[in-house]
Amino acid sequence: MIAEKISWSSSPYWNICLLAFAWALTLSTSTLLTTVGPLSATSLGASKSLAAFTVGVFLIGAALSSVPSGWIFKRYGRFGGFALGCLCQVIGSALGTLAMFTDEIFWLYLGCLSIGLAQGLGQFYRFSAVEITPVDFKSRAITYVLSGGVIAAFVGPTVANFTVNLVSKDYVGTYLVVALFAGLNLLVICLVRFPPAKGRDEKQSPSSSRSISFREAPETRSTWTICSQPLFVISCTIATLAHTIMVMIMSNVSVDMNHNGYSFSNSSLTLELHFVAMFGPGFFTGKLIQKHGSFVVALIGGLIFAGSSVVLAIGTELWNYIVGMILVGIAWNFSFSAGTVMLTSSYRVRWRCCRFVGLRDILC
Amino acid sequence: MFSLQPDEATAVQAVNDFVLFSVAGAGSLLSGAIYAAYGWLVLIYVVSVLVSVLLEVLLVDD
Numbered sequence: 001m002i003a004e005k006i007s008w009s010s011s012p013y014w015n016i017c018l019l020a021f022a023w024a025l026t027l028s029t030s031t032l033l034t035t036v037g038p039l040s041a042t043s044l045g046a047s048k049s050l051a052a053f054t055v056g057v058f059l060i061g062a063a064l065s066s067v068p069s070g071w072i073f074k075r076y077g078r079f080g081g082f083a084l085g086c087l088c089q090v091i092g093s094a095l096g097t098l099a100m101f102t103d104e105i106f107w108l109y110l111g112c113l114s115i116g117l118a119q120g121l122g123q124f125y126r127f128s129a130v131e132i133t134p135v136d137f138k139s140r141a142i143t144y145v146l147s148g149g150v151i152a153a154f155v156g157p158t159v160a161n162f163t164v165n166l167v168s169k170d171y172v173g174t175y176l177v178v179a180l181f182a183g184l185n186l187l188v189i190c191l192v193r194f195p196p197a198k199g200r201d202e203k204q205s206p207s208s209s210r211s212i213s214f215r216e217a218p219e220t221r222s223t224w225t226i227c228s229q230p231l232f233v234i235s236c237t238i239a240t241l242a243h244t245i246m247v248m249i250m251s252n253v254s255v256d257m258n259h260n261g262y263s264f265s266n267s268s269l270t271l272e273l274h275f276v277a278m279f280g281p282g283f284f285t286g287k288l289i290q291k292h293g294s295f296v297v298a299l300i301g302g303l304i305f306a307g308s309s310v311v312l313a314i315g316t317e318l319w320n321y322i323v324g325m326i327l328v329g330i331a332w333n334f335s336f337s338a339g340t341v342m343l344t345s346s347y348r349v350r351w352r353c354c355r356f357v358g359l360r361d362i363l364c
Numbered sequence: 365m366f367s368l369q370p371d372e373a374t375a376v377q378a379v380n381d382f383v384l385f386s387v388a389g390a391g392s393l394l395s396g397a398i399y400a401a402y403g404w405l406v407l408i409y410v411v412s413v414l415v416s417v418l419l420e421v422l423l424v425d426d
Contacts, residue, residue, distance in 0.1 A: 052396025056389050063385030070378050123381070223375040234421065236380050241418040243388045248395035248411050256404045295422060302419040309412045313405060335418065343380055 012134050015192050016141045019129035022082075022188040024148035024155070025181045026122035029089065031156025031275050032174065032181075033058055033115060035268050036164060038255050040096075040171040044105045048259075052251035054112045059247065061116020062123070069121055078128055078194040082185065085121030088114050089182035096175035115178060122185070132194065149279025157272035161265055231342065238298055239339030245305055246332040249312070250274065253325060260316050270321045277329025285337045294338040301335030 037054030046053075065088075073081040095111030098104075126145045133141040159177055166173030226232060253274075254267040289297050308327035311320055399407045 047400055049396040049400030052392055052399065056392035056396065059385050059389035059392055063382050063389055066378055066381040066385060070375060120381075120385070223379060226376050227379050232376070232380075236383055237421055238418065239380065240384045240387045241414060241421070243384055244391035245411055245414050245418065247388045247392045248407070248414075251392045251395050252399045252404070252407060256399070299419070299422050302415060302422055305415045305418065306412070309408050309415060313408045313412075316404070340380075343376075 012132070012137050015132050016129055016137065016144055018188045018192050019125050019132070020141075020144040020148050022185050022192075023122075023125040023129060023145055024151040025185050025188075026119065026125055027149055027152030027279075028155040028159070029115065029122075029178055029181050030058075030119055031152050031271070032160050032178065033112065033156075034250060035157045035160040035254065035271050036171055036174045037112060038251060039258060039264065039267075040100065040174070041105060041108060042255060042258070043170055044099065044103055044108060046105055048252075048255055050105070051255045053109060055247065055251040057109050058112045058116040058119065061113040061118075062120040063116075065117040065120030066123070069124065072121070073124060078124070079189055081121055081124065082128075082189045085118040086182040086186040086189075087118075088121070089118035089185075090179045092116075092118065093175050093179035093182065096178065097172050100169050100172045100175065111175070118182065128194070132192075143283070146279075146282045149282060150276065153272060153275030153279050156275065157268040161268050164264060235294075235339050235342035237339075239336050239343065242298075242301065242305075242332055242335035242339060246278075246328055246336075249308075249325070249328055253321060256316075257321055262318065262321075266318060267321075270318075270325050273322055274325035274329045277326040278332055281330055281333045282337070285333055286341075288334075289338055289341050294342045298335045298338035298342075301331045301333070301338065304331035304334065307331075 034055055037058065038051040041051040041054050042048075065085075069081065072084065076084070092111040092114030095107045095114060097111075099106070099108035099111060126148070129141055129145050160174055163173035163177050164171055167176070227236075250271070254271065257267040257270065258264075285297065304327050308324050308331055311327060312324035314320065395407060395410075398410055
């Protein structure tokens with residue numbers, strides 16, 4: 001049932017590459033904003049506590065748009081949803097620029113929120129890349145999408161470095177690049193041939209039947225039934241704790257390095273290595289989980305988190321920050337990936353699907 | 365064995381994403397306040413408490 005030819009896609013490679021590129025741009029926006037957000041807030045006179053708010057409101061934006069995202073994509077199709085995301089990102093970029101020119105930090109937070117809304121919708125590029133891929137190319141599609149994270153690890157901080165002083169007003173260049181990324185994403189989605197939007201009454205869409213294979217016609221449980229299972233609660237707790245621990249350190253590290261006299265290039269290098277450590281292991285974490293199980297890998301992640309706390313606590317030399325943040329990145333990858341793979345087993349689907357869903361979430 | 369419709373997988377994923385991004389966002393806001401009030405070291409200590417909660421969840425569940 002999954003091997004049928006896909007008539008709407010003449011060249012799967014073309015579509016995979018385009019969507020992997022869009023996903024890399026989405027993640028690059030995230031790494032770019034994480035690199036400059038807190039420091040740009042500081043330059044507008046924000047206190048240390050308010051500086052990290054830029055990353056906070058960005059994440060809240062992603063949380064907010066994750067709620068209606070399923071509905072938006074169902075109602076307006078992939079193209080409509082992604083285009084809306086691009087629009088939010090352009091608005092966010094404009095608000096960030098406005099904040100820099102007017103010295104009004106309120107616009108900066110609103111801009112970060114808007115870029116966060118775009119990020120929530122942009123999460124679906126990675127689902128979409130695998131969704132439109134014929135079965136034979138799936139593993140390749142996953143690899144391409146995974147590499148998006150590594151690309152973003154370099155692109156965000158590097159672009160930040162080059163654009164921070166590009167325009168006479170600091171950080172304006174960077175916020176304009178955020179709009180450029182949105183523009184490129186819009187160009188990409190204009191080129192991709194998405195599957196036709198689903199009708200509401202269709203039991204199973206053609207695209208989903210290709211991407212996920214089901215054992216038999218399912219009897220369905222409510223979302224609440226699934227989400228109140230202990231396994232869902234535990235897996236969600238693990239992924240959420242892993243992400244929160246990582247974000248709490250990452251939101252403040254650039255400000256603290258700045259406070260201790262390190263240059264912007266030092267802090268962006270630290271973040272760059274941190275992002276590489278976050279996404280790089282994704283190529284083998286899936287295999288590690290398959291071999292040793294989710295709990296073992298999550299536990300190793302937790303222990304590496306503990307190690308990173310020691311390294312970050314014992315000093316403020318450059319190596320403390322760099323090694324500490326690399327460990328935070330690896331620990332996040334292990335425990336976050338393991339948590340999301342566990343999540344997939346809270347809604348028991350066939351192994352093929354589990355593996356795919358698990359892998360797709362390693363990227364997030 | 366139970367199977368799930370794609371729409372339901374999306375709904376469960378959405379619940380997970382919402383919890384995840386909300387808590388992480390709140391953590392990020394809180395971390396800024398802790399850092400500003402008590403400094404980097406205290407922030408690392410607070411994070412270490414969360415790390416021990418994570419380890420405990422894993423070990424207890426095991």
